[in-house]
Amino acid sequence: MFDVDVWQEIFSTIKKNKLRTFLTGFSVAWGIFMLMILLGSGNGLQNGVKEQFADNSVNIMWMWTGETSMPYHGLKEGRPIKFKNDDYTFLKEKSEDLELVSSRFYLPGNIMYTYKNEYGSFETSSCHPALKEMEKVVIVSGRFINDLDMTDFRKVIVIGENIRKALFKDEDPMGKYVKLNNVPFKVVGVSFDKKRQNERTAYIPVSTAQRIFNGADRVHTFAVTTKMVKTAEEAEAITERVRQDMALRHNFDPKDKRAMGSFNMLTEYIRTMKIFQAIKIFVWIIGIGTLIAGIVGVSNIMLILVKERTREIGIRKALGASPASVIGLVLLESILITTVAGYIGLLFGVSIMEGINLAIEQMLATGGGDGMFFRNPTVDFFTAITSTLILVISGALAGYLPARKAANVKPIEALRDE
Amino acid sequence: MIQISNLHKSYVMGSNSLHVLKGLDLDIDEGEFVSIMGSSGSGKSTLLNILGILDDYDEGSYYLGGRLMQGLNETKAAMTRNEMIGFIFQSFNLISFKNAVENVALPLYYQKVSRKKRNLIALEYLDRLGLKEWAHHLPSEMSGGQKQRVAIARALISKPKIILADEPTGALDSTTSFEVMDILKEINDQGKTVIIVTHEHDIAAMTKKIIRLKDGVIEEVIKNGELQMFKDRVRTE
Numbered sequence: 001m002f003d004v005d006v007w008q009e010i011f012s013t014i015k016k017n018k019l020r021t022f023l024t025g026f027s028v029a030w031g032i033f034m035l036m037i038l039l040g041s042g043n044g045l046q047n048g049v050k051e052q053f054a055d056n057s058v059n060i061m062w063m064w065t066g067e068t069s070m071p072y073h074g075l076k077e078g079r080p081i082k083f084k085n086d087d088y089t090f091l092k093e094k095s096e097d098l099e100l101v102s103s104r105f106y107l108p109g110n111i112m113y114t115y116k117n118e119y120g121s122f123e124t125s126s127c128h129p130a131l132k133e134m135e136k137v138v139i140v141s142g143r144f145i146n147d148l149d150m151t152d153f154r155k156v157i158v159i160g161e162n163i164r165k166a167l168f169k170d171e172d173p174m175g176k177y178v179k180l181n182n183v184p185f186k187v188v189g190v191s192f193d194k195k196r197q198n199e200r201t202a203y204i205p206v207s208t209a210q211r212i213f214n215g216a217d218r219v220h221t222f223a224v225t226t227k228m229v230k231t232a233e234e235a236e237a238i239t240e241r242v243r244q245d246m247a248l249r250h251n252f253d254p255k256d257k258r259a260m261g262s263f264n265m266l267t268e269y270i271r272t273m274k275i276f277q278a279i280k281i282f283v284w285i286i287g288i289g290t291l292i293a294g295i296v297g298v299s300n301i302m303l304i305l306v307k308e309r310t311r312e313i314g315i316r317k318a319l320g321a322s323p324a325s326v327i328g329l330v331l332l333e334s335i336l337i338t339t340v341a342g343y344i345g346l347l348f349g350v351s352i353m354e355g356i357n358l359a360i361e362q363m364l365a366t367g368g369g370d371g372m373f374f375r376n377p378t379v380d381f382f383t384a385i386t387s388t389l390i391l392v393i394s395g396a397l398a399g400y401l402p403a404r405k406a407a408n409v410k411p412i413e414a415l416r417d418e
Numbered sequence: 419m420i421q422i423s424n425l426h427k428s429y430v431m432g433s434n435s436l437h438v439l440k441g442l443d444l445d446i447d448e449g450e451f452v453s454i455m456g457s458s459g460s461g462k463s464t465l466l467n468i469l470g471i472l473d474d475y476d477e478g479s480y481y482l483g484g485r486l487m488q489g490l491n492e493t494k495a496a497m498t499r500n501e502m503i504g505f506i507f508q509s510f511n512l513i514s515f516k517n518a519v520e521n522v523a524l525p526l527y528y529q530k531v532s533r534k535k536r537n538l539i540a541l542e543y544l545d546r547l548g549l550k551e552w553a554h555h556l557p558s559e560m561s562g563g564q565k566q567r568v569a570i571a572r573a574l575i576s577k578p579k580i581i582l583a584d585e586p587t588g589a590l591d592s593t594t595s596f597e598v599m600d601i602l603k604e605i606n607d608q609g610k611t612v613i614i615v616t617h618e619h620d621i622a623a624m625t626k627k628i629i630r631l632k633d634g635v636i637e638e639v640i641k642n643g644e645l646q647m648f649k650d651r652v653r654t655e
Contacts, residue, residue, distance in 0.1 A: 004533055012515040315511045318472065319572070320500025320528040322493040407492075412472045415511060 010333045013305060024301045025341030028294035028394070032342045032387060035287030036349025036379055042283045044356075044377025046276040051375050055193075057134050058269040059099075061239065061262060063222040063246070069258035072251060081250050081259045085210075085217035088128075095245060097226055097238040102128035103219040105209045107180075113202070114179045115167040122163050123201040124180065126209035127223075134223055137203070142174050142189030149188075149205040155212070157185035160199040161192045180204075183212055226266055232274070235266040291390070295338070295398045302334050302402035306409075313406050314414020323407040330406045334399025335392055342391035346384065353378050419483060419579060419611050420446040420469065426477035427464055438464045440634035441478070446613065448579070451606040453614040453622040456631035463584070465631065466615045470503055470582050471495045483579055500528050504573030508585035510565040512557040518544060518568045519553045525576040543571040547601065563594035570601055581605060583614045587621055599624045 014021045065081040083103070092101045105126045113120050131137065132144040140161065149156050157178060164173050177184040185204060193199050209215060226238045239262055244254045252259035306313070313326055357378050427439040438461045446452055456462040467473035468480060471487055480487045482502060490498065499505075504525075512521045519540045526536035544553050547567045557565055566586065573581055583602065587595035599621060606612045606626075614625060622628050630638040 005527055009515075016515070311511070312513055315513060316524070316528075317492075317496060318470070318499060318505050318511075319525045320496050320576070322496045322528070324493065325528070410472075412467045415507060 006329060006332060009329060010336055013309070013333065014337070017301075017305070020301055020304075021337060024294075024297040025337050025344075027297040028291070028338050028341040028391070029345030029348070031287070031291035031294040032345035032391065033349040034290050035283075035387065036346055036353065038283040038287055039280075039383060040349065040353035040356075040377045040379050041374075042276065042279050043379065044353075044374045045279070046273075047375040047377070048373040049272055049276070052373075053265070053269055053272075054136070056136060056265060057225050059225045059228055059235075059266045060134050061224050061226055061242070061264040061266070063224070063242070063260060063262045064220065065250075065260050066258045068252045068256055070253045070256045072253040072256070075251060079252075079259075081252055083219040083222065085219060087246070087249065088219060088222070090245070090249065091222060091224060091242075095242060097241055098224045099227060100130040100134050100225040102131040102134060102223045103206050104221045104223065105206050105213070105215045105218060106220045107209060107213050111180050113163065113167060114182075115176065118167045118169075120163070120166050122160070124209075125201050125203050126206040127203055128206060131203070131223060134225055138192045140190050140192040142187070144189055144191075145203055145205050150207045153208045153211050154205065155183065155185045155208055156188045156205065158189040158191055158203040159187055160201050161190060162199040163202055164190050226264065229266065230270070232267045232270040235264055235270060239264045239267070288390075291394060294341075295394045298334055298338055298395070298398035299401055301337075302330060302399055303405065305333075306330060306402045306406045309406075310409055310414045313409045314411040317409065317411040318415065326406050326409075327403040330403035331396060331399040334402065335395030338395030338398060339388075339391050342394070343388065346387055346391075350379055350384065419448040419450070420444065421481040422478065424478035425465075425468070425475055425480060427461075427468065427473075427475045438634055439468075439475070442631075442635055444629065444636065446611060448611055449606070449609050451603065451612045451626040452629060453616055453625040453627070454629045454631060455615075455617060455619075455622050456637075457617070459633075460631040461634045462615050462631050466582060466584055466613075469580075469613065470505060471499050496528070500525055500576055502579050504576065504578040504581045506566070506569050506573050506581060506583035506586045508588035510557070510562075510569045510589070512565055512568060512572075514557055517554050517556050518549060518560070521557065521568055522571045522575055524572060529576065540571070540575060543575050544568070547571050561594075562590050563597060566590060566594070566598050567601065570598070570605075574605065578610075580611045580613060583612065585616055586614060587616070587618065595621065 063083075065083055068075070068077050068079045068081060071077050085103070088101060088103045091098055107124050107126065110121055111124050113122055125131075127145060128150065129145050129147055132139075137144060137158075139158070142158070144158055145156065148154070157180070159167075159173065159178065167173070167178060168176070173187045173190060176187050178187055179185070191199075191201075191203070206219070210217065224242075226235065229235050229238065240254070243260060243262060246260055247254040247256075250259075313321075316326065357376055360374065360377075422442060422444040425439050425442040425444075426437070429436045429438060442461075442465065454462050454465060464473070468475050469482075471482075471490065474489065482498075485498075487498070505511075513524070516524070519537050522540035522543055523533075523536040526539060527533075531539075541550070541553055544550055547570060549564060549567055549571070552560060552564060552568075557568070560568070566589075573583075581602070586602070587598055590598060595618075602612050602614070603624065612625075614621070616622050626641075628638075628640040629636055630640070
């Protein structure tokens, strides 16, 4: 099937109908082009939103306390609820829904940071070592808080890049002491956040914070990661179970959102991703619809071609062409037109999306494009391969009817047909 | 070479059935040079199609080279045509976008002969018909006589047992007609069976046997010895 003659024939018929071949090819190319643009945009939007989630683990959950707003078991409303260190132990060891746990004690008042003559006021986050993974803290030098810091109540601190710049200028901060309200803390690490959100934050061990700032065993908030579940309902169920556990420990109504607040990121994440799945399906439907229009066009041109070549097919049959060879000729031509045209469309679509991607990356690199909801709008390799496969199948599909018609040509009638 | 007995063929057109061949008997031996004549509607085209395995028949039998030609599927029929029969048509039926060599080589393509080899053989056949210089010309660049000679070369290249010619001179002027007939005669002299369908008496008169069809049966067979008489009769007609 794949010898010079077949190709020679296909090209000679294409050459005879350049405009027509171009127009039908164009419809296929357009279909694939649109599919690539739509898929790329869908991906871009999805990646953009994913980027918004990228600050933290997607399965992170925060809990905080307030005053009860509902009477419960004979207790009046308006009672303050307070987390304690044993809540940490409970969450860490008893709760099967949770993986990582970090507690936070809010330092009282405004903490002044001083180093030599430099000073400033920064956000202080007391935490457990697990927070590094949960909030995706990037360490550029040194280390994060570790377990020994916790148990030994060490006065160590991990400072954000901006704090380092403000206090240390060009000096190496590692091992130096920075004073927090006159209490010296040893700098053990510098953290960095590419989105520049947490760079004005410093991390200290929560145990040290409680001891130095008279916190006793008081805990203000918890950050935990839940088990990775597939549905928003499951994620919501985890929230409910954790709430019930805490309600039982602290005697409040589990439905009381004011007594204890919580936010489960995973629920939101799953819901958002669901929307994108729906968008993707929608995009494929539109894309394939456009492609079908292209296929019908190709099928149409092939039918006309077979009609025009009836006589030639008749001659071939008289000279000994088998039906299979005639079918092969028509099918191959159809597949050729579809695949080549489709591939051009694919190439154009992918190129445009890559171009847009480049522009966005450049914008981000130069500091612009903040809050961009559109990231890496490209089509992955798998999709491109699938699309190519779809093209070949489409070509075969488009050629099927015309090929059958060609195979049914009766040599006698074809040769009589003047 | 060809044995036909009690051949029937009808065409169904809507609710009407047209009985074209009505029990035709015909024997053609190897090496004969035969013309089939008849007015339109006599069934000569139908007979030619059946002879060329381009069409099936309803009843009777048709043996070609000792093999029964009946109920062949399309692939088999195509193969048999390729091996046994060389076709020559009134309107040449060359493929317009192929040059002379490629047109002549086409039957060998369906025998899966390599491109180089079949083009070489095709060139040889074209040379034999005096068209070597025209080998790489397209049909549109040739005269009618040249085109028919290319078609004859194409019919011969697969070394068939029979040459079937459907009005081979119908589109040619009388000088070229006679040239083409001379070529066919030469082919016949080399031992091939040649069957011509024509309605021109002077063309038919150049063959060795004339079969006249009328209403789906053979009306008259004029053999060698009687040909002179036929020629005279034609002249007076």
